[in-house]
Each structure stands twice: as structure tokens, then as C-alpha cells.
Amino acid sequence: MTPNRWAGVRMLQTVHRLNKRCFSVLAETVRTGGAGIDLHAMYGLSELWAQADARVCERAGRCPVLLLDLNFQRADWWKRVGHGDSRSSSISGMPALFTVEQAAPLLREILTEAWSIGRSMPHAAGLIFGMEPRVSSAIADLSVPELDQAAVAYTRFLRPRWEESRVFWQGLLLAAIGADDEALAHAHLHCLQLLGS
Numbered sequence: 610m611t612p613n614r615w616a617g618v619r620m621l622q623t624v625h626r627l628n629k630r631c632f633s634v635l636a637e638t639v640r641t642g643g644a645g646i647d648l649h650a651m652y653g654l655s656e657l658w659a660q661a662d663a664r665v666c667e668r669a670g671r672c673p674v675l676l677l678d679l680n681f682q683r684a685d686w687w688k689r690v691g692h693g694d695s696r697s698s699s700i701s702g703m704p705a706l707f708t709v710e711q712a713a714p715l716l717r718e719i720l721t722e723a724w725s726i727g728r729s730m731p732h733a734a735g736l737i738f739g740m741e742p743r744v745s746s747a748i749a750d751l752s753v754p755e756l757d758q759a760a761v762a763y764t765r766f767l768r769p770r771w772e773e774s775r776v777f778w779q780g781l782l783l784a785a786i787g788a789d790d791e792a793l794a795h796a797h798l799h800c801l802q803l804l805g806s
Contacts, residue, residue, distance in 0.1 A: 620726050621673060624737040627722065629670030630715055631677045632785075635769060636661035638707060653775065657782040668793060669785035674800050675719065675738045678770040679763060684743035690759060691747045705765035712767050717760035723748050724756055739770060739804050771803050 639658040661669070669676070680686045719738075727734040727749035734745045751759070771777050777799055784792040 620730065620733045620737055623722050623726070624673065624675055625670050627670075627715075627719055628672050628676050629666050630718075631675065632661065632669040633663075633666045634707065634711055634715055635676070636666065638711070654779055654782060657779065657786065660786050661782070665782075665785045669781055671793065671797070672781065672800050673737065673797055674770070674804050676770055677715075677719065678739065678768050679716065679719070679766055681738055681740040681744050684741050684747065687744045687747035690763070691750060691755075706769075707764060707767055709761065709764050712764035713761050716764055716767055717757060720748065720751075720756045720760055724751060736804075774803065777803060 636658050639655060639661075675681075723734055723738050723740070723745070726737070727740075727745040731742065731745050731749070734740055734749075735742055738745070740748075748756075769778070777796075780792075780799055781796045784796040787793075
């Protein structure tokens with residue numbers, strides 16, 4: 610029997626590339642204390658984050674789900690974004706984690722890829738970006754100028770996915786720092802379990 614190749618493999622490569630950048634930005638944020646939050650205190654993993662060199666970022670980037678989140682489970686929030694409702698940008702329960710200079714180029718790339726994939730393979734977008742289907746549709750409905758505007762206007766909402774899960778981040782860091790691919794696969798499975806819950 611000939612094995613079937615998943616049509617979304619190219620999209621998985623896209624999320625790996627984005628995750629490598631996401632992880633690099635997170636590591637830099639931890640090392641510099643962040644724009645508004647001290648991730649050292651949040652995770653207590655500063656010694657591990659300090660070891661996040663290019664090799665570690667590449668290994669961590671293999672995660673099958675985007676490691677940053679922009680309210681991708683909140684269809685109500687994205688509906689307001691799509692309607693140009695200023696409340697989406699003015700309400701924030703937490704201070705910004707990244708500077709606009711750090712986050713805007715990365716967020717623009719994330720949103721552009723989510724827009725493109727959401728139009729061609731919405732189910733894949735839901736999986737690799739951890740999006741609720743209505744969020745994927747809302748992003749796919751945005752115009753290119755609206756995507757560019759959102760990439761700057763909403764950087765303060767960009768957060769690490771599962772930021773409250775020290776166990777996940779510690780496991781991913783340890784697996785990425787090490788050389789054990791099986792440990793990295795376990796971190797990926799943990800990621801998918803968190804997404805499913």
C-alpha cells in the first residue's frame with residue numbers, strides 16, 4: 610500500500626518556521642525582562658531560557674501548533690476586529706509582553722499565513738494555529754490592509770500559548786535544549802493534548 614501524504618504538510622512546515630521565530634522572540638523577551646512582564650517570575654525557568662540559542666529555537670520550532678496566541682479561541686473578539694470595533698484594541702486584561710518593534714513583523718507574518726491557509730485549508734488552520742473555526746473565517750475575511758493594521762494595532766494581545774502551563778514550557782525547553790528526539794516528540798504530544806482540551 611502506498612502511504613497517503615497529508616495535504617497540509619507544507620502548512621506544518623510553515624508553522625515550524627513561524628515557531629522558530631516565536632521561540633526566539635520569547636527567549637529574547639525573557640533575557641531582557643520583557644516589555645511589560647517578567648517572564649522569569651512567570652515561569653521560573655530563566656536558566657533554561659538563557660540556553661535558547663539558534664539550535665534550541667530550531668528544535669522548539671518543530672512544535673506542531675503555533676506557540677504564540679492572539680485570542681485565536683475568541684470568535685467574539687475577532688468579530689469585533691473584523692468590524693473595526695475599537696474596543697478590541699482598547700480592552701486588555703494584561704500588559705503587553707512584547708514591544709511593537711518585536712511583535713509587529715512576526716504578527717504580520719502569522720496573520721498573513723493564517724489568512725492564506727484559512728482560505729485554502731480552514732481545518733488545517735484550525736489545527737496548526739489553534740484557532741476556533743469562526744476565528745479562521747474571520748481572519749480569512751479580512752483584507753490585506755486590515756491584516757497589516759491588525760499586526761500593529763493588536764501586538765499587545767500577543768501571548769505565549771498556554772502561558773499558565775509551566776509544565777508544558779519546562780518540558781519543551783528541556784527537550785529543545787537536549788538532543789533526545791523522543792523527549793521532543795513527547796513535548797509535541799503534550800502540546801496537542803493541551804490544544805484538544
